Amino acid sequence: MLILDDDEAVGQTIQWIAESLGFEAEFATLPMDFFRRLGQMCPHVITVDLVMPQLDGVEVMRLLAERDCRAKIVISSGMDTRVLDAAKRSASQHGLDIVGVLPKPISKESLRQLVGEGDQSGPQPAAAKQTVQGDSFEVTGAALQGALNRHELVMAFQPKIDCKTGAHAGFEALVRWSHPQHGIIMPDRFISIAEQSGLIDLLTNQVFELSLEWFARSFPDSKLMLSLNISAKSLVDLHLADTLSILCHRFKVGPERVVLELTESSAMVDPILSLDLMTRFRMKGFRLSIDDFGTGYSSMVQLVRLPFSEIKVDKSFVLSALQSQESRTVIKSIVDLGHSLGLLVTAEGVEDKATLDYLNTLGCDLAQGYSIARPMDGDTASAWAADRNPLSPAQASFH
Numbered sequence: 382m383l384i385l386d387d388d389e390a391v392g393q394t395i396q397w398i399a400e401s402l403g404f405e406a407e408f409a410t411l412p413m414d415f416f417r418r419l420g421q422m423c424p425h426v427i428t429v430d431l432v433m434p435q436l437d438g439v440e441v442m443r444l445l446a447e448r449d450c451r452a453k454i455v456i457s458s459g460m461d462t463r464v465l466d467a468a469k470r471s472a473s474q475h476g477l478d479i480v481g482v483l484p485k486p487i488s489k490e491s492l493r494q495l496v497g498e499g500d501q502s503g504p505q506p507a508a509a510k511q512t513v514q515g516d517s518f519e520v521t522g523a524a525l526q527g528a529l530n531r532h533e534l535v536m537a538f539q540p541k542i543d544c545k546t547g548a549h550a551g552f553e554a555l556v557r558w559s560h561p562q563h564g565i566i567m568p569d570r571f572i573s574i575a576e577q578s579g580l581i582d583l584l585t586n587q588v589f590e591l592s593l594e595w596f597a598r599s600f601p602d603s604k605l606m607l608s609l610n611i612s613a614k615s616l617v618d619l620h621l622a623d624t625l626s627i628l629c630h631r632f633k634v635g636p637e638r639v640v641l642e643l644t645e646s647s648a649m650v651d652p653i654l655s656l657d658l659m660t661r662f663r664m665k666g667f668r669l670s671i672d673d674f675g676t677g678y679s680s681m682v683q684l685v686r687l688p689f690s691e692i693k694v695d696k697s698f699v700l701s702a703l704q705s706q707e708s709r710t711v712i713k714s715i716v717d718l719g720h721s722l723g724l725l726v727t728a729e730g731v732e733d734k735a736t737l738d739y740l741n742t743l744g745c746d747l748a749q750g751y752s753i754a755r756p757m758d759g760d761t762a763s764a765w766a767a768d769r770n771p772l773s774p775a776q777a778s779f780h
Contacts, residue, residue, distance in 0.1 A: 446475035522578030551606030696730025
């Protein structure tokens with residue numbers, strides 16, 4: 382653990398607490414010293430004080446994002462809730478892994494709840510090591526074209542459950558690049574390259590084919606749903622609905638079991654063409670989900686004009702639901718709005734049972750998140766589903 386706090390006494394306290402939890406820990410009071418140690422340590426966890434005289438915590442986290450930092454980030458501060466929520470959202474939108482806020486005065490239990498025991502940060506499994514190795518690899522259009530030609534894309538599947546009963550409801554398919562030298566490369570490193578280099582349609586087709594082949598083989602006769610993500614750049618291809626219909630027919634997966642997830646900004650690239658395409662998707666039986674709902678300026682407009690069947694509450698609200706009254710208000714409003722329009726409501730980013738219980742009290746329909754299950758390879762996901770179903774409400778539990 383690497384700690385940045387301009388108060389030496391606080392930094393020393395966090396270091397002692399971290400060491401008592403089994404971490405190797407160092408602290409710095411100056412940003413220059415912090416970034417020097419960052420390069421030397423490659424920490425698993427970083428704690429950042431929000432208010433500092435030389436370089437505030439928001440600027441530090443922006444610089445961490447520029448360095449493609451993969452550590453878990455803990456914000457330590459005595460600021461009020463609204464400021465903390467804004468700082469967390471800012472850091473998350475920069476792509477950082479924000480695990481929570483460490484309130485002052487610091488306690489051992491509060492730190493343990495956020496980051497667990499230090500022993501858990503010991504030897505990493507092979508897949509995690511591969512991901513770290515891939516961080517230094519420069520992704521280019523040519524490299525990605527080669528990966529597509531060699532069929533190096535692999536899929537991970539994250540389960541969704543029914544909030545009320547805990548029953549398994551389906552999976553979201555998430556693409557990874559399994560590089561033969563650099564290991565697993567995450568989609569945030571290559572999707573934008575695919576869009577910029579004109580490879581997104583080829584990538585999308587491979588993702589559809591891999592996902593549907595696994596889904597058809599693993600759950601041929603079930604009512605489970607499969608969610609697939611679509612890039613904004615793909616919404617200019619009016620034949621995409623036909624392409625996906627042909628694949629569903631080939632793998633004998635009914636289109637009513639497929640949910641297509643789009644961010645609200647996706648529909649703004651070409652509003653008329655996207656409306657045509659989404660209408661064709663619905664006419665062919667597919668379901669449509671508006672992803673990251675509540676984070677854009679045009680959510681309401683898109684919800685009214687486009688034929689969605691599901692809303693996904695953005696995880697930034699769900700992650701902070703237990704600490705932020707504002708987030709709880711937003712989530713309740715989205716759930717009520719969705720149900721008033723006859724839509725299913727899914728919450729992503731569920732990190733603990735207390736959050737799931739809260740979502741259930743609101744009547745939220747579906748949930749996904751690390752406390753339910755992390756994304757898994759196909760074989761592991763199939764085994765997870767076999768262990769969980771059939772499941773009675775009394776048996777519902779987190780894994």
